[in-house]
Amino acid sequence: MTNDTTHHVILSHKDIAPERSAAHRMDLGPTPSHPLLDILVHIHEDDQEQVRLDAAVQLANKLGADITCVQVTPDISAVAMDPYGGAYYVPELYEAQTKIDESARDRVNAVLADRIRDHDWRHITGHPVQALVQAASLADLLIVSEGRMLAAKAKPKPLAGHLAMAARAPVLVLPEGAALDFSHPVIVAWNNSFEAAQALRFAVPVLTLAAQVEILVVGDDESAPTARDAQSYLARRGIASRINLVHHPIGRTTSSLLMDRIDEIHPSLVVMGAYGHTRALELVFGGVTQSMLENMPAPLLLAH
The missing domain is CATH 3.40.50.620 (HUPs)
Structure with missing residues (x-):
């Protein structure tokens, strides 16, 4: 049996x-042999952004680390297509995305202002995985949520899995609504x-x-x-x-x-x-x- x-x-x-x-x-x-000094947190306007920020602030304050907010914007400079396959620059879309990015930056800066001594900001245009891997090449920790590479209501994408394979930094993946x-x-x-x-x-x-x-x-x-x-x-x-x-x-x-x-x-x-x-x-x-x-x-x- x-x-x-x-x-x-x-x-x-x-x-x-x-x-x-x-x-x-x-x-x-x-431990002095393995300090955690540089924390990168993924900034994206979804319902888990505050969870990521809270975790970054908690670790930064307890371990004496610095926070870098990394905002990734997909490249939408050429998105209009004609029947023959041509792509054209659409300034209205670019301007709208720029306003969204600036609003997000103002919002996050206001949230962090009274919680940590200082933080840096990086804005990258490109694919989220490639951009975050590039940004984290010299980081000690990258904080992301379990999915959602696109809009807040988009179908979750395997962002964490891609990053865990490709990033040189360890990846802290936070479940939906879970505080550290x-x-x-x-x-x-x-x-x-x-x-x-x-x-x-x-x-x-x-x-x-x-x-x-x-x-x-x-x-x-x-x-x-x-x-x-x-x-x-x-x-x-x-x-x-x-x-x-x-x-x-x-x-x-x-x-x-x-x-x-x-x-x-x-x-x-x-x-x-x-x-x-x-x-x-x-x-x-x-x-x-x-x-x-x-x-x-x-x-x-x-x-x-």
């Missing part, structure tokens, strides 16, 4: 670094992949804010020993953590077990590597990253 019960084995951080208590960790502040709140544990999804290690390294400054950190290993005997290495890596940076080894029952997917744990503890954030398999394979056959982006049970910090 097959046992399909999910089992958890919790390993404390104390065996790794007993001198690093959570109380002691709170006095250390952001560090009163709950942070889950670090660990499978000993390059992507998971990359996400862990990038997440260090944010993890200093976490109430608790749980390194979650789902049914992978080969990854379990290296979770100790990840725990040691965090401990040396003053971050206490525990390891949760979850048995993988037959017939269950890794993403479903991860979702179960998220439902149990309601984490403030899930840190994970993005697209350990190619994105095309995940789109066709499914995968953990794709499942998380489709369901968005919690804020995600992704790195590829």
Whole structure:
């Protein structure tokens, strides 16, 4: 008979670094080896813009970072078409879009004026993914929402998935209406992949804010020993953590077990590597990253 019960084995951080208590960790502040100094936030007039701004302000104030607002406008300079395939410049459309952009800038500047010491503004004309990837090339974090590349009522587009694959900076993806709140544990999804290690390294400054950190290993005997290495890596940076080894029952997917744990503890954030398999394979056959982006049970910090 097959046992399909999910089992958890919790390993404390104390065996790794007993001198690093959570109380002691709170006095250390952001780790100097991995500072988070430059935060980019996607500015787009949709119903999630305020959520992105709130998260950026919260992280900037707690970690001493600077905020750069990145506004992307699609190139509409030549949009009128004739029957022969010609495209023509339409000044009225350009002027209307310019007014919309200026209004958005005034609105965001007013929102941020009393909340942070200063911020920068970048306006880029082009495709949203390409523009944000370009802008984030030297950033420490890029904040976006789960979808919506176009107008507020447009069908959601896979903006976050594209950015997680292409951006050099880690991508913080916020679910609809979800505020960034560090009163709950942070889950670090660990499978000993390059992507998971990359996400862990990038997440260090944010993890200093976490109430608790749980390194979650789902049914992978080969990854379990290296979770100790990840725990040691965090401990040396003053971050206490525990390891949760979850048995993988037959017939269950890794993403479903991860979702179960998220439902149990309601984490403030899930840190994970993005697209350990190619994105095309995940789109066709499914995968953990794709499942998380489709369901968005919690804020995600992704790195590829």
